[in-house]
Amino acid sequence: MNIKETLEKIFRDVFEDEDIILTESTTAEDIEDWDSLTHIQLIEEIEQEFKIKFTLQEITGLKNVGEFITLVERKLSN
């Protein structure tokens, strides 16, 4: 499972919606229940799944899922 597929699984679990299809341009605007709490849940699940830790600076600048994937790739390569 690649990073995008893993993120998609996490998104589906957090939002309890098996129909979610992530693309690189997906943003919070595209997912109705994406609010501040689900955002925290997403970050926590992603950190746990990939065994990485984000900083506040890293996650506040993210514009879409594509940037999320790039960030995870960078953290994994460090």
Next chain:
Amino acid sequence: MNEYRFEDIIEGTNAEFQVAVSEEMLEDFQRLSGDTNPMHTDREYAREKGMDDRICYGMLTASFYSRLVGMYLPGKFCILQEISVAFHKPVYINDILKVSGKVIKKNELFKRLEIDAKIINTNGERVSKARIKVGCLE
């Protein structure tokens, strides 16, 4: 009321208190929730269904988890975000419950605490357990 700030807390920080369940609490909760299920209001019915007496509302006992985080751990600066509760045994009027919780994880990024909590009755039986996630406002 405790006033723990996020930085005051470490994994393992814990708190507990005791509370006696009264008939008045059941009546208040019935009015508040509108739940008049006979398991909570009719002793004979509850006995027919295998209970010792009418039983306390599970969500009434769960409200003690609100007290745990709002008053004790972390207290004043708490904002309750998530809770999952399991009810293992019935609670009856006049039961004295020990409600306790321990911080098992700190999320520095979001100033968030994960707390393992449980309620024990006077016989030492665990009547419920909960996993609680709270934010710290300070």
